[in-house]
Amino acid sequence: MKKIIKYVVLDILRNRILVSYTVLLLAISVTLLSLEDSSAKALLSLLNIVLIVLPLVSVIFSTIYYYNSAEFVELLVCQPLKRNRILLSIYTGLACSLLIAFGLGVGLPLLIFDHSVTALLLVLVGAALTVIFSALAILGSVLMRDKARGIGVAILAWFYFSLLYDGLVLFLLFQLSDYPLEKPAIVLGSLNPIDLGRIILLLRMDSSAMMGYTGAVFKSFFGSGGGMLLGFGILLVWMVAPLWMAVRRFNHKDL
Amino acid sequence: MIEFTAIHKRFGRLQALDNVNLHFREGKSIALIGPNGSGKTTLIKCLLGMVMPDKGSILFRGSDILRDWAYRSDIGYMPQIGRYPDNMTIAQVLAMMKDIRGTLNGSFDEELIGAFGLDRMLDKRMRTLSGGTRQKVSASLAFLFHPSVLVLDEPTAGLDPVASGILKDKIAAETAKGKLVLITSHILSELDDLVGEVVYLQDGKVCFHKSLGQLQKDTGEQKLVRAIAAFMENSMVV
Numbered sequence: 365m366k367k368i369i370k371y372v373v374l375d376i377l378r379n380r381i382l383v384s385y386t387v388l389l390l391a392i393s394v395t396l397l398s399l400e401d402s403s404a405k406a407l408l409s410l411l412n413i414v415l416i417v418l419p420l421v422s423v424i425f426s427t428i429y430y431y432n433s434a435e436f437v438e439l440l441v442c443q444p445l446k447r448n449r450i451l452l453s454i455y456t457g458l459a460c461s462l463l464i465a466f467g468l469g470v471g472l473p474l475l476i477f478d479h480s481v482t483a484l485l486l487v488l489v490g491a492a493l494t495v496i497f498s499a500l501a502i503l504g505s506v507l508m509r510d511k512a513r514g515i516g517v518a519i520l521a522w523f524y525f526s527l528l529y530d531g532l533v534l535f536l537l538f539q540l541s542d543y544p545l546e547k548p549a550i551v552l553g554s555l556n557p558i559d560l561g562r563i564i565l566l567l568r569m570d571s572s573a574m575m576g577y578t579g580a581v582f583k584s585f586f587g588s589g590g591g592m593l594l595g596f597g598i599l600l601v602w603m604v605a606p607l608w609m610a611v612r613r614f615n616h617k618d619l
Numbered sequence: 620m621i622e623f624t625a626i627h628k629r630f631g632r633l634q635a636l637d638n639v640n641l642h643f644r645e646g647k648s649i650a651l652i653g654p655n656g657s658g659k660t661t662l663i664k665c666l667l668g669m670v671m672p673d674k675g676s677i678l679f680r681g682s683d684i685l686r687d688w689a690y691r692s693d694i695g696y697m698p699q700i701g702r703y704p705d706n707m708t709i710a711q712v713l714a715m716m717k718d719i720r721g722t723l724n725g726s727f728d729e730e731l732i733g734a735f736g737l738d739r740m741l742d743k744r745m746r747t748l749s750g751g752t753r754q755k756v757s758a759s760l761a762f763l764f765h766p767s768v769l770v771l772d773e774p775t776a777g778l779d780p781v782a783s784g785i786l787k788d789k790i791a792a793e794t795a796k797g798k799l800v801l802i803t804s805h806i807l808s809e810l811d812d813l814v815g816e817v818v819y820l821q822d823g824k825v826c827f828h829k830s831l832g833q834l835q836k837d838t839g840e841q842k843l844v845r846a847i848a849a850f851m852e853n854s855m856v857v
Contacts (some may be wrong), residue, residue, distance in 0.1 A: 367719050419824070435702035442667040443720055444692035616628075618670040 365449050368440065373455025376429065382465055385421055389413075389469025397477040404569060407482055410460045411565050414470065414490045415558055419497040420522050426458050426501035427518040431511040441619050452612045455502050455607060462494045482568045489561040492599045495607075497522070503606040506614050529556045546581035553582070554595065557602045564595050620799055621644045621666065621768070628661055628823075635661045635822040636672065643801065645767075646793040648813055651803040652847065653820035655684075659803040662820070663770055666801075667696055671776035692720065695766035699773045701757035702704045703745040709756060710741035713763075720764055724820045731759040758786055768799045775804070784826060787813060811843045819847065826850075 376382055392413055400406035433454065440450045470490060474483040501518050510515035533552050537545055555561045567587050585591045623642040628636040636658045643649055645711070651659050666677060668684060676683055679690045687751065703712055717727060724728040732738055735755040754777045761769060771790070775783040790813055794800050802814065817834055820825040827834075827850070835841060838849040 371715060433704065436704045437703075438669075438698075438702055439716075440695075440719070441669050442691065442696045442698075443716070444689055445719070446688045447668075567798075616671050618664075 365453050368445075368450065368453035369457045369460070372454055373461050374434075375607075376461035376523065381425065382461060385425075386465040386469045387415075389466065390473065391468050392508065393473040393478075397473055403478045403480070404482075408569060410474075411419065411486060411562070411569075414486065414493070415562055416526060418466065418490055418493050419526060419552060419558060422462055422494045422497035423501045423518045423522050424515070426498035427505050427515055429458055430454070430502060430505040431514060438619055447615050448611045449450075451502070451506070451611055452607075453611075458502075459495050459498045462498055463491055466490055466494050482565070485568055486565060488596075489565055492596070492603065493557060493561055496599065496602045499603055500608040501608070503610040503613075506610045506617065520563065525556055525558050530559065531558075535571065540559070550582065550585055554598045557599060560595055560598060564592065621664075622678040623665075624676050624678070626662070626665060626677065627673045627738050628658075628665065628670065629673055630770065630785065631737055634823050636665070639675070639820075639825055639829060641818060641825060643799060643857075645799055646794075646797040647815050648790070648800040648820060649802070649816045650814040650843075651801060651818050651820065652805065653826075655805065657820040659820055660772055660824040661823075663696075663772055663801070663803065666770065667691065667694065692764070693766050694768045694770055695761035695764060697754075697761035697771045697774055699776070701753045703753070704746055705746040708742045708744050709737060709748075712745060714758070716760055716763065721771075722764065726765075727790070728765050729759075731755075731762050731785070731789060734789075735759065735782060739802060751779060751782065754778055755782060758789075762789065762793070769793060769801065771800070771802045774802060775818045807848070814843075817843070817847075819850065 393410060396406045396409050396413075397403070400409070437450060437454070441447065467487075472489045474487060500521055504517040504521065505514045508517055533549075537549065544563070553563050563582055563586055567583055586595050621641075623639050623641040625647050626636050627634075630687040639658075639662060651662065653659055661670055665672050666679075666684075668688065671685075676685065679687075679693075682690070684690055707715070710728070713732070735758070737752075737755055737759060740752075745753070745756075754774075758771075758774065758787055761771065761784070769790070774790070775788055778786060790802070794813070794815075800813075814831060816828065816830050818828045831843065834843075834850075836844050838846040838853075840846040
């Protein structure tokens with residue numbers, strides 16, 4: 365299993381797209397962190413980058429990589445290797461490479477310029493989102509045989525989680541604004557990994573005051589140590605569940 | 620050694636394999652023949668665990684292969700169309716397979732790599748190779764690990780006469796060592812002097828499984844091509 369991971373990581377690290385992704389992230393973080401006078405503002409801008417760009421790149425890159433390594437998978441499947449090991453190795457290699465890119469691009473500058481707990485939290489959330497969206501990508505590409513359709517599903521998933529979902533939640537909150545919706549809002553917020561990451565971080569940055577009463581409820585729920593743990597627990601479920609489904613499907617797939 | 624029991628496989632509307640029952644013994648060289656789309660490759664892919672049969676079981680040395688994977692270390696497989704990671708070189712592919720599979724008795728069978736002249740183009744990328752050279756890589760990989768079962772899917776398709784001759788000699792040598800060799804092909808004349816048994820598949824069903832001698836006796840023809848043709852004519856009359 366380690367050997368396959370090694371080949372996947374070596375293959376991806378030579379990839380120009382991933383290298384330019386790292387450089388882009390690095391440029392953005394260094395610029396933001398050195399230009400903004402208050403580190404809180406820089407972190408907030410960086411948060412938006414992390415919440416939008418990271419999932420997009422993770423999901424698209426992972427999907428395309430999986431389809432491009434179809435030959436590699438085919439070659440491995442008829443070797444004496446367990447099927448779930450093959451898929452998990454490819455996934456691990458992929459997630460590790462993306463994490464390395466994120467670590468170099470965002471983690472390292474944050475460590476140098478700003479070493480607050482909030483910065484650490486931002487790195488954690490970013491890492492979690494990278495892992496989650498490459499797991500979602502693997503699930504989509506195992507389910508879809510066709511490459512075009514697989515990439516379509518990947519883009520839709522990103523679109524849904526980063527834009528559509530918020531719209532739907534807002535619509536629901538407005539429609540039902542006569543009812544107390546603070547608790548359902550917590551549930552709805554945790555059903556989307558991007559929102560969950562945003563909530564966890566905004567609460568740390570004390571921007572929750574802008575969110576009114578719901579913000580206060582969020583604060584009392586996710587602001588506590590237990591709530592934060594629960595938040596990361598849900599993120600963990602988001603990492604494991606898609607992967608588990610993908611492995612189950614892959615074990616019975618005809619290649 | 621390998622036993623297929625009531626294998627069914629359906630791809631959408633197409634019944635690719637329909638109640639296939641076969642038993643292959645050790646030390647035989649078996650030709651799996653049939654028209655295009657008769658289920659030869661699907662059957663082989665079932666054996667390798669690449670395609671999951673809908674019903675039925677496959678036994679390899681007496682144990683079911685469904686949840687197993689270790690049995691594949693005893694199989695060398697040469698696919699019909701070898702597909703390899705595009706930006707790896709031949710040397711990297713060979714090294715990677717050696718690294719992943721390891722060796723059973725400390726040595727690799729690299730005879731074909733030399734015979735095909737692959738050792739002179741080790742740093743060529745897989746993307747740049749012609750179909751025939753790819754087939755040579757596939758063949759070399761199939762024999763590399765001294766497997767006791769060889770599964771060759773259309774081995775001579777796309778190879779030039781020289782390479783095809785080298786491969787045939789190698790297959791004959793391995794058969795003589797008592798290995799089970801399973802060959803699919805539709806170019807029947809190429810197989811004549813290699814095989815001892817013939818399995819004929821049509822529309823996913825096994826039409827017959829006979830030794831070459833028996834087939835020659837039944838049809839009264841000496842050449843495998845003619846024997847098969849005679850069989851097909853007879854079956855059409857019936």
